[in-house]
Amino acid sequence: MKVLDLHCPAGHLFEGWFASEDDFQSQLQRRLVQCPVCGDSHVSKRLSAPRLNLGAQPPRAAPQPQEAQPRPPMPEASPEARERLQAMQAAWIQWSRKVAENTEDVGKKFAEEARRIHYGETEERAIRGQTSAEEAVELLEEGIGVLPLVLPESAGGGSLQ
Incomplete structure (x- = not known):
């Protein structure tokens, strides 16, 4: 491992x-x-x-990614800053999971379903899904409250109304 x-x-x-x-x-x-x-x-x-495992097989050369792009080195943070960052990341993941648990995923039909809810064509409920930035702006212009929100796929992904 x-x-x-x-x-x-x-x-x-x-x-x-x-x-x-x-x-x-x-x-x-x-x-x-x-x-x-x-x-x-x-x-x-x-x-x-590294963790040394003296009984392991010699390592093989790792295949190189096909589209490797150089990235600038990450600056080193202080231990206190790393601890705060990890706490914020953990809180974000926990919050994202709670959002996913308490919303219905309507997938690519987000804009359509948000309109149906707004105009009273279906029951009101919290939904999430995917839509384009342009469609999200149109929803907002129609007075439909949406919150563009990027959720990790492990939490359910999508946007939220």
């Missing part, structure tokens, strides 16, 4: 557990590894302390 320290371009730090380096690289290439805070799949490994 490999435990990796990971980060996204927004600077969110998190841990990932993988069966092997090949497993990590495979999941990374298929964009299955996502930041639990913002959902970004452009994830990079950070330097971390």
Whole structure:
């Protein structure tokens, strides 16, 4: 089992557990590894302390990502700042899960369903789903209260009315 320290371009730090380096690289290439805070799949490994397993096989060379783009190095934060950041990230994930638990996912029919609720064509309830930025602006212009909100896929993803 490999435990990796990971980060996204927004600077969110998190841990990932993988069966092997090949497993990590495979999941990374298929964009299955996502930041639990913002959902970004452009994830990079950070330097971390190794765990020595003297009985393990020699490591194989890791395949290089096809579209690797250089990223600026992440600035090091103080231990206090890292602790506050981790607490905020944990609170965000917990809140995101609560939102997902208390809303109905209507998927790509978000704008249509939000209008139906607003105009009294269906029962009023909290919904989430996906819509374009243009459609969200149109909803707001119609007086339909929407909140563009990016939820990590692990929490349910989507926008919220």
